[in-house]
Amino acid sequence: MDHDEPGWPLVDDFFGAEAAGRSTPTERRYVRVRGRLTHYLDTAELGAGLGSQQATLLSAEREFHDRGAFWLLFGPDELVSVLPGFLLAPWLPAGLGESRTQISLVSRLLKHLVRHQLLDRSLTGGTYRDAEAAVGKARIDLAARSAAQGPGVGAREIPARFRRQPGPRW
Template identity: 35%
Template sequence: MTGSPSVDKLLRMFFLRYNLSQKPVTVDRCNRIELHLRHFLDLCGEDYLASEQRQLLELERQFQPHGSAFARLMYAGELLAALPEFLAPEWLMNHGVDRKVQISHSDRLVRWLCGERLVDFRAHRMDLLHFRSAHDQALRVQP
């Protein structure tokens, strides 16, 4: 998807816009959630990619091993495909408030991606349905 912002730029824009008018404690919590999401994408993001994209990530890691190859090279559609797993019980944050913010920010992120037309509804219909299901399930998980 040439011309679209990378996942790295998308996450920076999303969290920056949200944090602008927030209290320092809220900004700290959002920063923790952003770091947690980036860590998740580093470890699991490629599980949601086609084989050609995985090969591209491998090449990128050989040339630039530091930082997230996924965040540098992938776009909104790949981020959306991975987000349902970010709400799986094993990835939910331990602290109750952090967990609630993780769930709500994930939902805000998806709504923002859709609202800004960074993802094609038709092309990513199943990803959106998977996200909604994962979101609803995450809301039912007890801390």
């Protein structure tokens, strides 16, 4: 990955701004999401978002560049088209908190791209709506997953060290 490539400053600026003023655990979660996004763009099969012709071109470029091939060929418009795949398994983490963070950051990244006028809306209008819909679906799926898991084992039973033990009777 060459940090002079046009996409990395965009990603770095976004994640840096989002992490500013946050707690250390939150910053660490953001760093992990950024790492997963980088790995996703470098290794995932992106044909569903890009289309077969562009996916083939990306695959060929990856043969020459282990990292950063996506940004050598594409920009923010194509990023929007592949972000829905980043909200699906195996890219969405198993943990509820990590998943929630990733979904939230993808939603905020989409808004960031629009707010800073980095998208050609005439080309990506439908793609942007698809990405927003994928965020909404991921949130619904996460809520269902959270409800299915129910409260954790620790929440069902109070540990012995916290239970009130009966004292001596007089």
